[in-house]
Amino acid sequence: MSIAVIKPQEVAELSKKGQKIDLIDVRTPVEFREVHVDFARNFPLDQLDPAALMQTRNGSTDEPLYFICRSGSRGQQACEKFLKAGFSNVVNIEGGTLACVEDGLPVVRGKKAMSLERQVRTAAGFIVLAGAVAAMVTGNIYLAGIPAFVGAGLMFAGITDSCAMGMLISKMPWNQINDDGGCCTVK
Numbered sequence: 001m002s003i004a005v006i007k008p009q010e011v012a013e014l015s016k017k018g019q020k021i022d023l024i025d026v027r028t029p030v031e032f033r034e035v036h037v038d039f040a041r042n043f044p045l046d047q048l049d050p051a052a053l054m055q056t057r058n059g060s061t062d063e064p065l066y067f068i069c070r071s072g073s074r075g076q077q078a079c080e081k082f083l084k085a086g087f088s089n090v091v092n093i094e095g096g097t098l099a100c101v102e103d104g105l106p107v108v109r110g111k112k113a114m115s116l117e118r119q120v121r122t123a124a125g126f127i128v129l130a131g132a133v134a135a136m137v138t139g140n141i142y143l144a145g146i147p148a149f150v151g152a153g154l155m156f157a158g159i160t161d162s163c164a165m166g167m168l169i170s171k172m173p174w175n176q177i178n179d180d181g182g183c184c185t186v187k
Contacts, residue, residue, distance in 0.1 A: 003076060003079040003080065003083070003090065003091075003092055004064075004079075004090065004091040004092070005091065005092050005093075005094045006066070006091050006092070006093060006094065007093075007094050007095075007099075007103075008093060008094070008095060008099045008100040008102075008103040008105055009103055011023075011037075011066065011093060011100075011105070012103070012104075012105050015039070020063065021039060021066055022041075022057065022063060022064070022065050022066060023037060023039055023040040023041065023066045023067075023068060023093075024040070024041055024042075024043050024048075024053070024065065024066065024067050024068070024078065025037070025040040025041065025042050025043070025067075025068050025069070025097070026043060026044060026045040026048060026067055026068070026069050026074045026075060026077075026078045027042070027044065027045075027069050027070055027074065027097070027116070028044055028116055028170045028175050029042060029044065029175070029176060029177040030113045030174070030175045030176070030177060031070065031113065031115065031116060033110040033111055033113070033177055034109070034110055034111065034112055034113045035097060035101060035107050035108070035109050035110070036097060036107060036108055037068065037097065037100050037105055037106070037107055037108075038106045038107060038108050040068060044170070045069070045074045045077060045078055045081075046167055046170060046171070048078055048081060050081060050082045050085035050087055051085065053065075054087060061087060061089070062089065063089070064089045064090070064091050065082065065087070065089060065090050065091070066090075066091045066092075066093060067079055067090065067091070067092050067093065068092075068093040068096055068097055068100070069096045069097070070096045070097055070098060070115065070116075070117070071095060071096040071097075071098050071099075072092060072093070072094060072095055072096045072099075073096075073161055074096075075092040075093055075096060076092050077161075077162070078090075078092075079091070079092050116166055116169060116170055116175070117166070119166075119169050119175075120163060120165050120166045120169060123165060123169060124150050124153075124154055124165060127146065127147070127150050128146075128147040128150050128151065129147075130146070131143055131144065131145075131146025131147040131150070132144070132146075132147050134146070135147075153165060
């Protein structure tokens with residue numbers, strides 16, 4: 001079954017016509033706090049439970065459920081998760097929040113944060129550099145396995161569009177938000 005996709009401008013038109021749009025943002029709480037479509041609700045992808053979320057809709061499984069992330073990839077993963085759980089009326093927002101901002105949809109802006117993608121690139125680069133330097137300085141050929149392992153992980157992430165390092169980093173304390181809207185408190 002293919003996943004329905006909608007452009008941000010189409011979402012804006014539906015909203016202007018008064019149609020209720022149940023929009024789920026599957027990014028981390030810190031990413032959501034930075035910028036999100038004004039009528040979106042935040043349910044991070046790694047914590048997304050299709051049955052539990054559908055219960056919050058008061059039995060309204062007939063209405064479409066829209067998903068959004070930063071650029072569209074995690075939104076598609078959320079749609080796939082719901083399809084596997086037997087909920088078929090799911091729609092991914094093409095281009096994600098970046099496209100919504102670019103197209104001028106109403107957004108809420110909060111505290112600026114480093115994107116998860118940038119955190120992954122920084123961590124991967126640091127680990128590769130540290131492993132390569134350690135191998136060269138010590139002459140221990142086995143330490144070259146560290147950058148090779150990270151490189152293989154990045155290649156796997158690119159092929160599968162799933163990033164284990166990103167999922168791990170998203171659980172770090174600096175990517176959590178406490179109840180008063182501040183960061184750095186693990187829930």
